[in-house]
Amino acid sequence: MNFTDRLIAKVKEKKSHVCVGLDPRLDRIPDKIREEAIKKYGETKEAVVDAFLTFNQGIIDAVKDDVAIIKPQMAFYEKYGYQGIKAxxxxxxxxxxxxxxxxTDAKRNDIGSTAKAYADSYLGSSSKSDSLTVTPYLGSDGIKPFITHCQANDKGVFILVKTSNPSAGELQDLELKDGDRVYEKLARLVEDWGMDSIGDKGYSSVGAVIGATYPQEARKLRKIMKHNYFLVPGYGAQGGGAKDVVPCFNQDGLGAVVNSSRGIIFAYQQEDCSNDYQQAAKKAVLDMKEDINTALQEVNKLTWE
Amino acid sequence: MNFTDRLIAKVKEKKSHVCVGLDPRLDRIPDKIREEAIKKYGETKEAVVDAFLTFNQGIIDAVKDDVAIIKPQMAFYEKYGYQGIKAxxxxxxxxxxxxxxxxTDAKRNDIGSTAKAYADSYLGSSSKSDSLTVTPYLGSDGIKPFITHCQANDKGVFILVKTSNPSAGELQDLELKDGDRVYEKLARLVEDWGMDSIGDKGYSSVGAVIGATYPQEARKLRKIMKHNYFLVPGYGAQGGGAKDVVPCFNQDGLGAVVNSSRGIIFAYQQEDCSNDYQQAAKKAVLDMKEDINTALQEVNKLTWE
Incomplete structure (x- = not known):
């Protein structure tokens, strides 16, 4: 089944557009987990990795009833070399x-047989990951090998189009001779690249990353990329709220998953939150799910039928 | 010592602008190496990885007198999961x-603390890699964390500016309202980003990737980025010749390292080459070194003093 059909089924099952980012950082993992790992492995990379896995499993257990999808950020694992990759x-x-x-949030990008090697890793038939973030600077040579794998193995990609960070505009917002911005031109390419892999629900396996911090641009992009699912970072810690993510959705109440990482997995470190990291994460997810669903109810008719 | 000063010292020692790309592919590694690995580990990922390492060590031994720098392409290692990373x-x-x-050719890119995690992996004080390729689509938020590490640890980055592939222009060549192309605008940013890390020889730790397949664009870019070292892919298998890479150099006969991967490491599979993969690789490197040095002699006065 097409990746977006699988995603939509899961979104409806959980009644949730929330994606949880699994970005473990050693200095923010509960002391108890860290100490137990050090007891087992000493102060080594193995201990870090053991702590990451225990922590992540705890988060997954806590949030799994209320999220469709999770997003590990590769950088935090790669930092610990091959042991990190194992975690x-x-x-x-x-x-x-x-x-x-x-x-898998890895923002990979390369061309030809090199892109194919990355696609084999993350979108191959034996890969457990369902989808991958990809950076488009190399043009279609750097995108098509990933799309081929999406089609063969029912996987998905999310191509960076308009990112959530403050300097996103330095390249993405450059104004072109014909009046478009770079990100709009790219959005038209992304729409094209996805036309051969549209699933039963009308969405392509080729998605786009659109930051919650730029709602006006998201509104324009939603119109250009009608068939592309959006992965929306920037909610919570980066400043985006539920109202800001509404323009990322279509009239069918679908079309976007909204990610939060720190705001959920380290919620236990916030004031007024439970000290139990699992309880705090569960509550943060429930709040976020409700926040987005309420904002969406005001503008469309998704009934979770 | 600044990364470019270290690089230039090595280029002069070896009298060579050649970079060898270590992109191992299981189906192109000599049978003998593959068979011995399978004898040790069976048909497993461990065998692949053992074969890669043996092959790479053989290439390094064969070329080390005539190259300053090598460039492993992460995708080919990542394909085999954590075992690949070990190799x-x-x-x-x-x-x-x-x-x-x-x-390390990994084309990493992300922002803030995530970019810092990648920088820790590849440009940290305990990282063995000297430099990393980086993709610029996120703007300066995605570049500065890498530059901070370059300055602290005498490492370098090469930012993708004008890549060697056929579809490179889809985003990179877009014409802006002010007449610049996207790649030119980016080149001006790269020049700026490097101004705080210029070494004794006048080159910044912030380099650029400029394809050998676009010599006219390279000539323009050499003028914009006077202080940036170029990493030049696209020589050999991708169609670039010695004359095409000349515009990537400065008048001092420096400023670029030219990469070849398949053309060297799999030279033993070409007609008229030695069947011994090490001998074939050595000869391919010597030919390439001579080819570039001869082309450069015609236009500048580097005397390898």
Whole structure:
């Protein structure tokens, strides 16, 4: 089944557009987990990785009833070399076993047989990850090898179009001779690249990353990329609210998953939150889910039928 | 010592602007190496990785007198999960032990603390890699964390500006309202980003990737980015010749390292080449070195003093 059809089924099952980012950082993991890992492995990379896995499994257990998809950020695993990659692989396997979908946030990009090698890693038939974020600077040579894998293996990609960070506009907003911005021109390419892989629900396996911090641009992009699912970072810690993500959705009440990482997995460190990291994460997810669903009710008619 | 000063010292020692890309592919590695690995580990990922390492060490031994720097392409290692990363790490360690510099070609990109995590991996004080390729679509938020590490740890980055592939222009060549192309605008940013890390020889730790397949654009870019070292892919297998890479150099006969991957490491599979992969690689490197040095002699006065 097409990746977006699988995603939509899961979104409806969980009644949730929330994606949880699994970005573990050693200094923010609960002391108890860290100390137990050090007891087992000493102060080594193995201990870090053991702590990451225990932490991630705890988060997955806590949020799995209320999210469709999780998004591990590769950088935080890669930082610990091959041991880190092992923790990433085990995290993905655990999430899949718990019935969640997975976006690997690796922003990979290359061309030809090199892009194919990345696609083999993350979107191959034996890869557990369901989808991958991809950076478009190399043009279609750098995108098509990923799309080929999406079609063959029912996987998805999310191409960076308009990112959530303050300097996003330095290249993305440059104004072209014909009046378009760079991100708009790219959006038209993304729409095209996805036309051969549209699923039963009308969405392509080729998605786009659109920051919650730029709602006006999101509104324009939603019109250009009618058939592309959006992955929306920037909610919560980066400043985007539920009203800001509404323009990322279509009239069918679908079309976007909204990510929060720190705001959920480290919620236990915030004031007025439970000290239990699992309870705090669960509450943060429930609040976010409700926040987005309420904002959407005001503008469209998704009934979770 | 600044990364470019270290690079230039090595280029002069070897009298060579050649960079060898270490992109191992299982189906192109000599049968003997593959069979011995399978004998040790069976038909497993461990065998693949063992074969990669043996092959890479053989290439490094064969070319080390005539190249300053090597460039492993992460995708080919990542394809084999954590075992692949182990082979990558051991390859880099071996290259360093043999006195070579290393560019990790991973085209990483992200923002803030995530970019910092990537920088920790590849440009940290304990990282063996000397430099990293980086993709600029996120703007300066996605570049500065890498530059901070370059300055603290004498490492380098090469930012994709004008890549060697056929579809490079889809985004990179878009014409802006003010008459610049996107790649020219980016080149001006790259020049700026490098101004705080210029070494004794006048080159910044912030380099640029400029394809050998676009010599006219390279000529323009050399003028905009006077202080940036170029990493030039696209020589050989992708169609660029020695004359095409000349515009990437400055009048001092420096300013670029030219990469070839398949054309060197799999030279033994070409007609008229030695069947011994090490001998074939050595000859291919010597030919390429001579080819570039001869082309450069015609236009500038580098005397390898």
């Amino acid at each position: 990433f692989e085990k995290t993905v396997a655990y999430a899949k076993k718990q019935g969640l979908l997975v976006i | 990558f790490e051991k390859t880099v360690a071996y290259a360093k032990k043999q006195g070579l510099l290393v560019i």
